[in-house]
Amino acid sequence: MIPFCAYIAWPVPVWTMTWKHTSVDVKAFKIQIKQEIIDDLRARLTRTRWPDEAEGAGWTQGASLSYMKELINYWLNKFDWRAQERQLNSYPQFKAKVKGWNIHFVHARGKGPKSLPLLICHGWPDNFARFLKLVPYLTDQSSKRGEDVDSFDVVIPSLPGYGFSDSQMAPPVRIRI
Numbered sequence: 001m002i003p004f005c006a007y008i009a010w011p012v013p014v015w016t017m018t019w020k021h022t023s024v025d026v027k028a029f030k031i032q033i034k035q036e037i038i039d040d041l042r043a044r045l046t047r048t049r050w051p052d053e054a055e056g057a058g059w060t061q062g063a064s065l066s067y068m069k070e071l072i073n074y075w076l077n078k079f080d081w082r083a084q085e086r087q088l089n090s091y092p093q094f095k096a097k098v099k100g101w102n103i104h105f106v107h108a109r110g111k112g113p114k115s116l117p118l119l120i121c122h123g124w125p126d127n128f129a130r131f132l133k134l135v136p137y138l139t140d141q142s143s144k145r146g147e148d149v150d151s152f153d154v155v156i157p158s159l160p161g162y163g164f165s166d167s168q169m170a171p172p173v174r175i176r177i
Contacts, residue, residue, distance in 0.1 A: 024096045024097065024098055025096065025097040026094050026095070026096045026097075027094060027095050027096075028092075028093070028094055029093045029094050029095045029104060029164065030089055030093065031085050031088050031089055031093070031164065032085070033081065033085065038081050041075075042075075042076060045072050045075055045076055046076065048072055050065065050068075050069070051065070053065040088129065088132070091106045091108060091132055091135060092106065092107055092108055092109075093105070093106050093107075093164075094106075094107055095164070095165075101160055101165070101166045102165065102166045103157055103158070103160065103165045103166070104128070104157065104158040104163050104164035104165045105128070105155055105156060105157035105158065106128060106132070106135070106154070106155070106156040107153070107154070107155050108135045108138075108139045108153070108154045109139065109153050110138070110139045110140070110150075110151030110152045110153050110154070111139055111140045111151050112140075112141060112150045112151030113150070114150045115139075115150065115151050115152055115153045116150060116151075116152050116153065117152070117153045117155065118138060118152035118153065118154050118155070119155050119156075119157075120134070120154065120155070120156045121156075121157060121159065122156075122158075122159060122162070124159075124162075125162075126162070127158060127162050127163045128156045128157065128158045128162075128163050129163075131156050132156070134154070135154050135156075138151065138152040138154050139151050139152060139153075139154055
């Protein structure tokens with residue numbers, strides 16, 4: 001996994017574990033979910049067939065039925081995907097072709113005089129959006145602390161199969177170290 005993380009820190013010089021320079025094809029990316037996909041999700045949520053729930057089961061046999069009904073109601077009547085999309089698109093996003101995979105990532109440049117690259121990777125199951133609240137604090141520390149300090153060039157990739165990165169379509173590659 002370390003070589004993958006080393007590749008993704010573009011446009012900071014990109015290096016392999018053997019420290020040989022590698023070029024990566026990088027393109028700007030904007031989240032644009034088609035309305036028909038959102039409409040399809042709403043239609044499927046509307047058609048949810050609810051199971052029976054054992055009396056008093058609550059969370060003892062999986063997710064609480066009442067909680068799931070509240071969640072579906074939220075998604076159908078309160079969640080605004082377009083507002084979420086605008087918020088996510090307020091961060092600079094890219095896709096890089098790395099060893100044949102399109103890897104999505106956020107790359108926010110620091111505002112300090114000597115910004116250091118900082119790679120933040122999510123785990124499983126998770127996604128890049130969890131870390132977006134950190135970006136202003138890491139990229140513009142002088143405005144947060146009132147002094148001219150170093151900041152970070154923040155890179156937050158979506159791991160393969162998550163967010164807007166390609167999914168794995170072939171058997172996993174086993175690497176012996």
